Amino acid sequence: RAKHEGRNRHAHFNWKMKERQNRTYELEMGLRTAIANGELMLHYQPIFDAATDRIAICEALMRWEHPVLGRISPAEFIPIAESCSLIEPMTLWALEQACRDAMTWDEHIRVAVNISPALIRGDNLPRGVMAALLQSGLKPRRLELEVTESIFLEDDGRTHMILNELRRTGLRLALDDFGTGYSSLGYLRHNIFDTIKVDQSFMRGVGENSRDRAIAQSVAYLARQLDVETVAEGIETEEQLRYARETGFTNVQGFVLCKPIPADQLLQRMRGTTVNEVPTLEGRR
Ligand code: C2E
Ligand code: MG
Ligand code: MG
Ligand code: MG
Numbered sequence: 039r040a041k042h043e044g045r046n047r048h049a050h051f052n053w054k055m056k057e058r059q060n061r062t063y064e065l066e067m068g069l070r071t072a073i074a075n076g077e078l079m080l081h082y083q084p085i086f087d088a089a090t091d092r093i094a095i096c097e098a099l100m101r102w103e104h105p106v107l108g109r110i111s112p113a114e115f116i117p118i119a120e121s122c123s124l125i126e127p128m129t130l131w132a133l134e135q136a137c138r139d140a141m142t143w144d145e146h147i148r149v150a151v152n153i154s155p156a157l158i159r160g161d162n163l164p165r166g167v168m169a170a171l172l173q174s175g176l177k178p179r180r181l182e183l184e185v186t187e188s189i190f191l192e193d194d195g196r197t198h199m200i201l202n203e204l205r206r207t208g209l210r211l212a213l214d215d216f217g218t219g220y221s222s223l224g225y226l227r228h229n230i231f232d233t234i235k236v237d238q239s240f241m242r243g244v245g246e247n248s249r250d251r252a253i254a255q256s257v258a259y260l261a262r263q264l265d266v267e268t269v270a271e272g273i274e275t276e277e278q279l280r281y282a283r284e285t286g287f288t289n290v291q292g293f294v295l296c297k298p299i300p301a302d303q304l305l306q307r308m309r310g311t312t313v314n315e316v317p318t319l320e321g322r323r
Pocket of ligand 3: 214215235271
């Protein structure tokens with residue numbers, strides 16, 4: 039009997055795996071035509087200046103509406119795109135779109151685009167970034183590239199070289215999800231990043247966990263000493279927001295402030311023309 043159950047479980051496992059492979063395959067096929075079919079779009083999540091409550095940066099977050107399967111999360115389709123080299127054309131598209139959108143915003147607001155580790159190591163990113171800037175006319179200082187710590191996993195010096203090359207064009211670099219991976223003070227020693235985004239897992243615990251508190255405070259302090267800006271990301275409660283302010287984070291981002299929204303809604307919000315939505319934290323209260 040035990041043997042029979044074991045076999046069933048095995049069959050079930052195989053079936054599950056098969057199903058997952060099928061979905062991955064279907065998504066990969068879909069992604070190949072997603073740009074051309076206009077199925078990809080960018081939503082923007084504002085990042086607020088903690089001192090003035092004004093929008094400082096808007097982070098572009100990719101959205102995909104599959105014609106049959108509906109809305110797919112980037113947490114699912116970005117890894118697939120990365121594994122089949124579709125991430126490059128998708129990112130170049132996002133860069134162009136984001137720069138164009140940013141041209142419709144106030145001069146002081148920057149746009150942030152997420153960049154996969156594989157692209158940093160590839161050959162085409164610097165050229166793609168330059169093209170997006172030139173075509174849109176956006177000032178390089180208004181573009182920020184967000185990269186995660188994992189870019190340094192297999193660093194042979196090339197990663198540093200490309201990041202420096204990008205930065206020489208005048209744009210800004212942000213270290214995303216700081217504290218979740220292979221955080222090393224070495225990145226800060228080399229003066230590559232303009233911004234550190236402290237992962238939301240650290241903000242979660244600030245109410246009760248004194249270790250999370252200590253880490254968040256130390257990172258904020260260290261960054262200030264190094265003249266690097268900080269973003270507290272994933273702020274979900276008023277308590278976390280108050281805490282991020284007290285701790286001295288430069289900027290704050292999270293659902294309690296504003297969720298990612300389409301470009302047209304963002305514009306309305308910036309112009310303060312919507313009835314329920316207001317442009318700043320101040321007005322929100
Ligand atoms: P990320 O860059 O760290 O982006 C933050 C994610 O956290 C976003 O999820 C955002 O919607 C979510 N978030 C923001 N505030 C809160 C909050 O208060 N609470 C919670 N629970 N979540 C919050 P999203 O849009 O699903 O994106 C997930 C990840 O997918 C991103 O993480 C990023 O790594 C990746 N991604 C999204 N768009 C792109 C893209 O255009 N290119 C690349 N390479 N990756 C992207
Ligand atoms: Mg990001
Ligand atoms: Mg992040
Ligand atoms: Mg994150």
